Amino acid sequence: MNDRQYSDAKSRFVDGFNIIDSGGVKTVEMKLFEPENGLKHGFSTRVGGISERPYDTMNLSLSREGEAGSVMKNYSILCNACGLNFDDMVVVAYEHGDTVLRVDANDRGRGFSKASLPPCDAIITNERGVTLITCHADCSVYYLYDPVERVIGLAHAGWRGTLARIGANVVQKMAGEYGSKPRNIMAAVGPCICCKCFEVDQELAERFISEFGCKSLSRQGREGKAFLDIEAAAAIQFLEAGVRPENIGLAHACTYERDDIFFSYRRDHGETGAMAAYLSLL
Numbered sequence: 001m002n003d004r005q006y007s008d009a010k011s012r013f014v015d016g017f018n019i020i021d022s023g024g025v026k027t028v029e030m031k032l033f034e035p036e037n038g039l040k041h042g043f044s045t046r047v048g049g050i051s052e053r054p055y056d057t058m059n060l061s062l063s064r065e066g067e068a069g070s071v072m073k074n075y076s077i078l079c080n081a082c083g084l085n086f087d088d089m090v091v092v093a094y095e096h097g098d099t100v101l102r103v104d105a106n107d108r109g110r111g112f113s114k115a116s117l118p119p120c121d122a123i124i125t126n127e128r129g130v131t132l133i134t135c136h137a138d139c140s141v142y143y144l145y146d147p148v149e150r151v152i153g154l155a156h157a158g159w160r161g162t163l164a165r166i167g168a169n170v171v172q173k174m175a176g177e178y179g180s181k182p183r184n185i186m187a188a189v190g191p192c193i194c195c196k197c198f199e200v201d202q203e204l205a206e207r208f209i210s211e212f213g214c215k216s217l218s219r220q221g222r223e224g225k226a227f228l229d230i231e232a233a234a235a236i237q238f239l240e241a242g243v244r245p246e247n248i249g250l251a252h253a254c255t256y257e258r259d260d261i262f263f264s265y266r267r268d269h270g271e272t273g274a275m276a277a278y279l280s281l282l
Contacts, residue, residue, distance in 0.1 A: 001213045001236050010235065012245035017191070017253050019261070024048050025058070025081035026261060030143065030188040032249025038282055039145055039152060042082055043136075043190045043251075044275045045261040049074040051273060059263070059273030061135055062091065062111065067273075075112075075276075084131055084278060087113070091133040094156045095119040098164035100173040105130055122155035122170050126178050131280040137265040138255050140192040140230055141277040142167050146180040154279045159204070162233050163211060168241040182242025187249075190277055191262060194254035195219070195229035198266075202226045212236045 001009075016031040025048030033041055049058030051070045058074050059067060079086045090103050091111035100122040103110070108130055110117050117123070122142070123132050132154035134141055140162065144153035153170040155161070167187065174180035205218035205226035212233050218226045231250045238248055255262040255275075263272040 001240060003214050003216045006214050006216070006232065006236060006239075009239055009245040013235070014246065014249040015252055016249070017251040019045075022081040025077060027082060028191060028251065028253060030190065030249050030251060032186060032188045032247075033143070033145070036145065036147065036186070038147055038150065039279065040083065040282055041143055041279045043141060043277045044078055046263050046273065046275070047261055048081065049077055054268065054271045055273040058275075060276040061137070061274035064273065078276070082278070084280070088129055088131045088280070089133050089278070090117070090123065090130060091135070092121055092123055092154075092156055093117045093119050094121045094134070096158045096160045097121050098161055098166040098169050100124060100153070100155070100166070100169050102173070102177050103130060103132070121157065121161050122153060122166055124151065124153040124170060124174055124177065126151045126281070128281045131278055134277045135274045136192070136255070136277060137263045137272055137274040138193040140234055141190040142170065142234060143188040143190065143277070143279055144170050144174065145186045146174060146178070146184050147186070148184045149178050149180045150281060151178045151180050152279050152281055154277060157230070157234065159200070159228070159230060162230050163208060165237045167234050168237045171238065171241040171243065183244055185243050186247045187238045187243050189231050189234045189250045191251050191253035191255050191275070192230060193256045193264065193266060194252070195227055195231070197254060197256040198228050198230060199225050200228050204228070208233055
């Protein structure tokens with residue numbers, strides 16, 4: 001996809017987000033899904049939990065040493081605030097790859113009270129009573145929803161997963177497993193590090209331009225460096241997978257810039273917590 005084609009398409013996106021305050025627990029919801037009453041979705045912030053610095057306060061990372069008790073309590077707080085059932089959650093076992101797994105009611109609790117899933121960065125289901133979970137601290141989250149076949153998908157996408165087109169993989173997996181048609185799928189990209197803050201090696205930026213075709217994905221940084229737009233790369237792969245522009249939404253909420261509500265691995269030099277994305281069918 002060239003720059004002009006992408007520019008024309010993005011004028012039809014439903015961008016933006018809302019911050020919801022539920023008794024002091026703040027979460028983010030995508031404007032794309034505002035008219036939809038068939039699903040529950042959200043993205044936690046760092047506000048409303050019990051963790052102490054530097055994980056203050058709603059740390060939902062499942063890999064921080066010494067934080068297990070606080071993290072499980074934080075998940076309980078989040079569930080109570082957002083109307084989720086703790087025992088219904090299943091979390092990806094991410095490896096910064098492009099693997100997509102189908103899950104069902106038997107997988108509830110995987111990664112929490114039950115053994116983790118096999119390595120994967122995205123999960124899909126068509127079963128009610130299953131809440132999909134991914135964790136983030138700069139990497140993108142992709143929410144996918146097919147209101148016709150009643151199918152959902154949730155993906156964790158760092159730069160590796162983005163370059164490997166994990167979003168397109170989710171679209172294809174939804175089609176193959178449940179008969180979803182790409183033109184019916186809604187796809188939203190939640191909070192992540194933005195193109196003004198995500199500086200990478202020039203060679204990596206060139207790989208993205210080669211893969212996705214748009215020079216506007218990158219702009220010059222320091223010597224040998226460039227700034228990279230992973231939101232736009234996500235949108236391009238959805239478009240090329242057959243998702244309609246009016247069914248795509250980008251949050252434009254930078255985890256690096258908003259230290260008041262988001263953790264950021266890059267900004268905080270790894271000494272930080274993580275947010276969680278959640279998605280379930282009603």
